[in-house]
Every structure is written in structure tokens, then in C-alpha cells.
Amino acid sequence: MKHLFRLYIQQFKTTFATMFQYRTSLVIWMIGQVLEPLVYLIVWSTVSNGNGGSVGNYTTAAFASYFIVLMLVNQFTYTWVMYDYEYRIREGMLSFALLRPVHPIHSDVADNMMSKAITLPILTVIAIGLGFAFHAGLAVTPWIVILFIPGLLLAFALRFLLEWTLAQAAFWTTRVSALNQTYFFLLLFLSGQIAPLSLLPHPIQIAAKILPFYWTIGFPTELLLGRITFAGTLEGIGIQIGWIAVSIVLVRIVWRAGIKVYSAVGQ
Amino acid sequence: MANEDKTKPYIPSSRQENSPVKNLVIHIQDLSKTYTVNEQEEGAKATIRGIFRRKKLEVPAVSDISFDLAPGEIVGFLGPNGAGKTTTLKMLSGLLYPTSGKATVLGHTPWKREKAYLQQITLVMGQRNQLVWDIPALNSFELNRVIYRIPIGDYQQILKELTELLELGTLLTKPVRNLSLGERMKCEIAAALLHRPRVVFLDEPTIGLDVTMQRRIRAFIAEYNKRFGATVLMTSHYMADVEALCKRVVVIHHGRLLFNGELALLLQKFTSHKTIIIQLGECQADLNVYGEVLSCEDGRYTLRVPKAETARITERLLADLPVVDLLVEDPPIEEVIDRVFTEWNR
Numbered sequence: 198m199k200h201l202f203r204l205y206i207q208q209f210k211t212t213f214a215t216m217f218q219y220r221t222s223l224v225i226w227m228i229g230q231v232l233e234p235l236v237y238l239i240v241w242s243t244v245s246n247g248n249g250g251s252v253g254n255y256t257t258a259a260f261a262s263y264f265i266v267l268m269l270v271n272q273f274t275y276t277w278v279m280y281d282y283e284y285r286i287r288e289g290m291l292s293f294a295l296l297r298p299v300h301p302i303h304s305d306v307a308d309n310m311m312s313k314a315i316t317l318p319i320l321t322v323i324a325i326g327l328g329f330a331f332h333a334g335l336a337v338t339p340w341i342v343i344l345f346i347p348g349l350l351l352a353f354a355l356r357f358l359l360e361w362t363l364a365q366a367a368f369w370t371t372r373v374s375a376l377n378q379t380y381f382f383l384l385l386f387l388s389g390q391i392a393p394l395s396l397l398p399h400p401i402q403i404a405a406k407i408l409p410f411y412w413t414i415g416f417p418t419e420l421l422l423g424r425i426t427f428a429g430t431l432e433g434i435g436i437q438i439g440w441i442a443v444s445i446v447l448v449r450i451v452w453r454a455g456i457k458v459y460s461a462v463g464q
Numbered sequence: 465m466a467n468e469d470k471t472k473p474y475i476p477s478s479r480q481e482n483s484p485v486k487n488l489v490i491h492i493q494d495l496s497k498t499y500t501v502n503e504q505e506e507g508a509k510a511t512i513r514g515i516f517r518r519k520k521l522e523v524p525a526v527s528d529i530s531f532d533l534a535p536g537e538i539v540g541f542l543g544p545n546g547a548g549k550t551t552t553l554k555m556l557s558g559l560l561y562p563t564s565g566k567a568t569v570l571g572h573t574p575w576k577r578e579k580a581y582l583q584q585i586t587l588v589m590g591q592r593n594q595l596v597w598d599i600p601a602l603n604s605f606e607l608n609r610v611i612y613r614i615p616i617g618d619y620q621q622i623l624k625e626l627t628e629l630l631e632l633g634t635l636l637t638k639p640v641r642n643l644s645l646g647e648r649m650k651c652e653i654a655a656a657l658l659h660r661p662r663v664v665f666l667d668e669p670t671i672g673l674d675v676t677m678q679r680r681i682r683a684f685i686a687e688y689n690k691r692f693g694a695t696v697l698m699t700s701h702y703m704a705d706v707e708a709l710c711k712r713v714v715v716i717h718h719g720r721l722l723f724n725g726e727l728a729l730l731l732q733k734f735t736s737h738k739t740i741i742i743q744l745g746e747c748q749a750d751l752n753v754y755g756e757v758l759s760c761e762d763g764r765y766t767l768r769v770p771k772a773e774t775a776r777i778t779e780r781l782l783a784d785l786p787v788v789d790l791l792v793e794d795p796p797i798e799e800v801i802d803r804v805f806t807e808w809n810r
Contacts, residue, residue, distance in 0.1 A: 218639065298582040
């Protein structure tokens with residue numbers, strides 16, 4: 198455990214140094230992270246204003262709060278392993294990772310944690326600015342905060358494990374971009390990124406709550422906005438833990454099978 | 465060699481004794497690796513057919529090879545491109561599962577990739593990089609220090625030694641992407657050796673480097689081996705590397721073992737000719753009666769003569785001609801190795 202802790206600290210330093218080598222692209226990337234929810238926010242605000250100030254149970258101000266909180270939650274749970282993996286396999290980076298006496302997943306966890314530590318403070322400032330501009334409101338109680346923290350951490354764990362598992366597809370195919378596209382399309386709809394889940398047709402809402410996507414973004418967002426009951430929150434956290442357990446099993450199975458394929462073919 | 469049974473590798477009798485495995489660092493027995501690849505046929509029809517039913521093709525990369533390495537040995541692993549050298553090194557470093565056969569390195573089965581095993585080995589691939597591209601090598605070194613659990617005191621000592629031996633100096637603090645190929649290779653080697661591996665696999669460590677840098681890396685490998693008693697198995701296309709470092713070589717071709725023994729013996733076995741260089745006044749004499757004249761420049765003749773005749777011809781040359789200077793040489797090692805492969809192909 199002590200060794201892992203040291204390893205994480207060292208990986209933090211490496212990620213920190215790497216990210217600061219690319220300050221400009223970091224800024225451009227963050228602009229993208231802000232723009233996407235901003236577009237949805239503007240679209241839904243316009244729809245809401247044209248609809249007499251609300252759509253479903255969302256007022257114009259509530260839409261602003263929703264998309265601004267969602268931006269931060271999405272940033273917290275986001276990972277880029279799915280984009281990275283094919284490159285790692287093709288360039289032989291994975292071989293070096295396999296030569297080391299430590300599981301490669303750790304460097305990805307640490308890498309993602311550090312990148313969030315760098316980008317989140319900046320995005321939080323932007324979020325506060327946007328909040329003022331769009332008259333967003335947030336009424337948090339201590340209970341909400343207490344429940345939101347595990348909800349958010351579990352959302353990150355779930356999304357990370359899920360995407361790390363899917364990234365392993367690169368062991369079997371060199372065309373992972375098609376799979377990535379499908380995944381991100383589903384995520385966009387079913388996680389609440391494009392619209393709050395309660396505004397989508399009932400069957401989609403059911404599908405979203407059965408599948409893991411909603412629990413990685415939409416759930417913690419609605420939780421912080423106080424839109425979920427205490428019982429609903431506990432149930433949600435339970436579902437998150439359940440999906441994490443499934444994902445851990447999946448990661449192990451897929452990793453073992455993937456390594457077998459990798460070491461049968463080699464790169 | 466041409467008259468011998470080509471299905472069997474040439475292994476000198478001194479290497480044929482069954483050494484007890486416990487005294488060996490690397491023990492490989494009947495190791496094979498066959499890749500299964502999808503065959504792509506030409507033409508639209510074949511492409512459409514390929515969507516539904518792919519034709520699989522079995523490509524043997526390594527076939528039943530066996531050899532051993534004793535502690536502290538540096539062995540050259542030779543063969544033309546596609547001979548199976550990298551595949552073998554990858555199996556030995558745990559990156560590939562073999563199709564059949566056994567291998568034990570430091571008492572471990574490599575492809576089980578046990579932590580205790582990985583902690584003691586390294587693989588340097590001349591064409592691949594392990595260092596993080598955008599940041600100074602020193603950051604990657606620090607990461608390796610933690611990964612391999614190197615105590616800080618030891619790390620500083622090792623780093624000092626490596627910096628001195630490889631003349632790393634200011635290279636360590638520059639982003640890796642700003643280093644030249646040779647500078648990067650030195651840093652790669654240092655990163656791979658920080659944990660003082662007992663077994664070092666080197667796959668073309670000097671590829672693409674200039675002669676000075678090749679020499680420096682060669683000297684370093686020799687020094688590392690001497691200082692720490694590490695066992696080294698290396699591939700290289702530069703015969704100068706092999707000549708300088710390896711007393712013994714293992715030669716493979718088309719995945720099969722051709723030769724396992726002392727380099728000198730390989731040269732002796734495959735050298736049927738020697739080169740005699742003599743200095744005369746001018747290039748007017750016809751020396752074809754003595755041997756094949758390869759060239760003549762300013763009275764300096766280069767003759768190719770059968771090895772067994774060398775002494776007799778030398779004697780005749782000295783007696784018949786006003787020789788100012790005479791030199792008898794073995795053909796360049798590249799030529800010999802090339803001969804080994806072409807003879808085997810026939």
C-alpha cells in the first residue's frame with residue numbers, strides 16, 4: 198500500500214510536468230469542455246423561454262444550474278484512456294508497461310487524478326462566472342454535500358473502470374474509433390449530457406437507469422442540485438457500487454484475455 | 465557446412481554437455497512460436513469472401529530452439545531480419561506466450577510475468593522508447609525508481625555511475641523530444657538499468673547510431689557486465705558490436721538454430737578463404753596465378769586465397785616477388801555471417 202502511495206505521488210509529478218509542457222493545448226481542450234454543455238444550456242434556455250419559462254420540471258435558471266454542474270461533474274469523471282489505448286499498443290508503449298513489476302492501470306488512475314487537480318480549479322472559476330451570467334442557483338444543504346462526495350467519487354470510479362475495460366478492445370481490433378463513437382453517442386444520450394433525463398421519453402429513462410451511463414454523470418449532477426430524494430440517493434449509490442463490482446470483474450476478465458491476445462500476436 | 469546435415473544446428477561438443485539447469489541463468493528448451501495471421505487475398509471477390517470467412521495462415525517465427533546462458537555471459541544473438549530474434553527476446557522477457565517449449569530465466573518462467581521476475585530483468589529495444597517524450601528523462605528515471613522500489617541512496621549512487629559511464633550530464637534535464645537519437649538511446653539504456661537487472665535483453669541497442677556513439681554504448685555494455693556480473697543476450701546487425709562484446713554467438717535463421725558456440729569457431733568454420741595484401745612497386749604484374757586478385761591500387765594488391773593454401777602461397781609470393789609489405793587477414797565478419805545465411809538458404 199505504501200509502495201502504491203509513493204507510486205501515485207510520483208505519477209502525479211510526471212503528469213504535472215507533462216501537462217505543463219502543453220499549456221496551449223490544455224487551454225484549447227478546456228474551452229471544448231466548457232463549450233459543449235454551454236451549447237446545450239443555450240438551446241434549452243431558449244426552448245424554456247419560448248415555452249413560458251420552463252420545460253417539464255426545469256425552469257430556465259434550473260437548466261443553467263443543471264448544465265453548469267454537469268460540466269464540472271463530467272470533467273471530474275472524464276477519462277481519455279479510450280483514445281489513448283490503440284496508440285499505446287501500436288507504438289509498443291504497452292510492452293514497456295508490461296515489463297514493469299506494477300499493473301499499468303495504476304499509472305492511468307494517477308494520471309487522470311492529477312489532470313483533474315489541474316483543470317478542475319480553472320473550470321470551477323469558469324463555472325462560477327457562467328452561474329452569474331445565466332442566473333443559476335444552487336441551494337446545497339450539508340446532507341447533500343455529504344452524499345454528493347461519495348456519489349461523485351463512485352461515478353469517477355465507475356466511468357474509469359468502464360472506459361478502461363472498453364479501451365481494451367484495442368487488443369482485438371485496430372479500428373477502435375467506431376466503438377468509441379458508439380460509446381460516446383450512448384453516453385451523450387443516456388448520461389444526461391444532452392438533456393436532463395426526466396425530459397427524455399419514459400423508455401429511454403428506464404434504459405438509462407438500467408445501464409451504467411446515467412450513474413457516471415447525470416446522477417451526481419442531479420444529486421448536487423437537490424433533485425433526488427434521500428432514499429433515491431442511497432439507492433443510486435447502491436447501484437453505482439453494484440456496477441463498480443461488475444466493472445471490476447469485467448476489467449479483470451477483459452485484461453487477462455487481452456493480454457493473452459497481445460502476447461500471442463505481439464507488437 | 466554445406467556437406468553437413470542442415471536440419472541440425474552446429475553446436476560444438478563443449479556446449480553439448482547437459483549442464484545442470486540450476487547453474488544457468490537462461491535455459492531454453494525446444495522453444496517455438498507460431499503466429500496466426502489473417503491472409504488477405506487480392507481482388508474484390510476475395511475481399512468480400514474475406515468478410516465472412518477469413519483464411520488463417522500459420523507463420524512459424526521460432527521453431528524448437530534450445531540454448532543456455534551461464535551467469536555473466538554476453539551472448540550475441542544473430543540472424544537476418546525476420547529470423548525470430550525479437551520474438552525470442554520478447555518471449556524471454558515475458559511479452560509473448562510461446563506456442564510450445566520451455567524457458568527458465570533466473571528460475572522463473574518469463575511469460576508468467578511474476579513481479580519478482582520483472583524486478584530482475586530489462587529489455588532495451590533500439591527502435592522503441594520507454595521514456596516519457598515530453599519531459600526530461602530524469603522524471604522518467606524517478607518514476608522507475610519508485611516502480612522498482614530502489615532505495616533512494618542506491619538510486620543516487622546508480623544514477624551517478626550511469627551518468628558518468630554514459631556521459632549523460634546535462635541530457636537528463638532536457639525534454640526527451642529535444643535529444644538526438646544517440647542521446648536518447650543513452651538515456652533509454654540508463655532508464656532500463658536503474659534497477660540493476662541481473663539479466664539484460666538488448667534488441668539492436670545501437671541501431672541508427674553513429675560510429676562514435678555505437679562505440680560508447682558498446683563500452684558501456686561491457687563495463688556494466690563486468691561491474692555487476694549481469695548476463696546479457698543481445699541482437700545487433702553491427703558485427704563490430706558482436707566482435708567487441710560477445711565471445712559466444714547463437715545464430716538463428718528462419719526461426720531455427722543454426723549455430724551456438726564461440727564466435728572464433730563460427731568464423732573459422734565458415735571462412736574458406738583468407739585475404740593476402742601485398743605491397744609491390746606498381747600494379748603491372750599478373751598475380752592471378754597465386755589467387756584471385758580482388759583489387760590493386762598503387763601497387764597494393766588484395767588477393768583472395770583458399771584458407772588451406774595461405775601459408776604456401778604466402779611463401780611463394782615472398783620468394784617470387786619484391787614484396788615490400790605483406791598482410792594476411794580473415795575476411796570481414798559481415799562477409800562470414802552473410803555466407804552462413806546464404807549457405808543455409810541453398
